[in-house]
Structure formats: structure tokens, C-alpha cells
Amino acid sequence: MFGEFKEVMTKEFEMTDIGLVVYYLGIEVNKREDGSFISQVGYAREILKKFRMDNSKSINTPVECGVKLSKHDEEEKVDPTFFKSLVGSLRYLTCTRPDILYAVGLVSRYMEDPTTTHLKIAKRILRYIKGTIDFGLLYSTSNHFKLEGYSDSDWGGDIDDRKSTTGFVFFMGDTAFTWMSKKQPIVTLSTCEAEYVAATSCQSYVNYPQEAHRPPSLEELKEMAGEDILENN
Incomplete structure (x- = not known):
């Protein structure tokens, strides 16, 4: 099936066979005996460095249980462009990290007028990522x-x-x-x-x-x- 697909595609498009995929748009694919492991370790390191959280103390959960945020928070305002860049970077990380999806979705609600409260929650996610940077998904070869x-x-x-x-x-x-x-x-x-x-x-x-x-x-x-x-x- 793979050979037939490749043959058809090479007739339609100019292509080069460089072997099995190992990296695609920030997603790393590791072929193993027990299956395929996908992760975004390199990308996670990049965003930790970009937002100066690479030396932060890691934490065990992406968000505190029961935390409540509001659009009417009265704390100091932060740069919306910076906050949007941070949240957008985290959203792409959810491609292989469903464990942060709720927390990222939560901070995504406050990109229009973010405060230091919202930024603190977003940075907590980065601290969690730092301690779980090698997490990913294993698609096994089992039946x-x-x-x-x-x-x-x-x-x-x-x-x-x-x-x-x-x-x-x-x-x-x-x-x-x-x-x-x-x-x-x-x-x-x-x-x-x-x-x-x-x-x-x-x-x-x-x-x-x-x-x-x-x-x-x-x-x-x-x-x-x-x-x-x-x-x-």
C-alpha cells in the first residue's frame, strides 16, 4: 500500500524519498519496536527559552484545582501581544500534550485584556512543561x-x-x-x-x-x- 501511494504521488509531484518521517513542523516521531512515539521536546525547550522559563522551578500540575479567573480581574495589566504569543505557543504544544489542554484553554479566554493574574497561570503551565518535557504519545503496534x-x-x-x-x-x-x-x-x-x-x-x-x-x-x-x-x- 505504501509503495503504491509513493508511486502515484511521484507521478503527480516532484518528490524525493528521504525515508521515514522523524520530524514534522515541530513534532518529533520516534519509531520504536513497540510503536511510534510522538512528542514536541525540542519545541517545548524553545518556548521555555523564548519566555525565559528554562531556569524556572518545575511543578507537578498545569493548573491548580479549583482556580477561578475573571475578565474583570483588577490586577496590573500586561502586554497583550506578549500574552497572546505565549498562549499561542502553548496551544501548538497541545498537538501532543492533551494533559495541558484544559489549562491552555482556560488562559486562552483572557487574551484581549490580560493581567498579571492570567500571566501567572500561563507561566505555571510552562513550569509544568519543564518538569514533563519528555511526555508524548505512544501509538503501539498491538492489535x-x-x-x-x-x-x-x-x-x-x-x-x-x-x-x-x-x-x-x-x-x-x-x-x-x-x-x-x-x-x-x-x-x-x-x-x-x-x-x-x-x-x-x-x-x-x-x-x-x-x-x-x-x-x-x-x-x-x-x-x-x-x-x-x-x-x-
């Missing part, structure tokens, strides 16, 4: 291909508009392959309703028609392996 989705939600976590935050992640076998953390579009009236909104978003991702460039489709994978979506309340 375990069951598709599982997990969803969750807080309730009224945003103190400015009382909207909740949805989070979900899909696993193929034992590795995550897609994930999301996003504020819900409506104000829910109970924890149960917020959880239903989160579960619906998760299920919609499975049901949504997949683009033609994603073979095999999720529907084909579901037929092949079965599907579970797990939710708590």
Missing part, C-alpha cells in the same frame, strides 16, 4: 483497536458568564488520538445538564461525517472494534 471515548464537564465554572466547560478524549486501544476542552455555548441549570451537553458533544464527534482524507473512517473503525463512550456524573 488492541477498541475505540473508547470519555467525556466530563464542570458546572458553571466560568465566573463571568456561568458557562460550563466540556472535555472529552478518544482512545484507540491504549492511546489518545483526539481530544477537546471547550466552554459550552449555553448556560446549563444543573450538573446533570452540563454532563449531558458534554456527552452530546463527544457523541457528535463520533457521528459527524469524517473527511475523505482520514482513512479508515470512524464508522469503519466502530464496525471493526466496537465503540464505548463513558461519562460520569
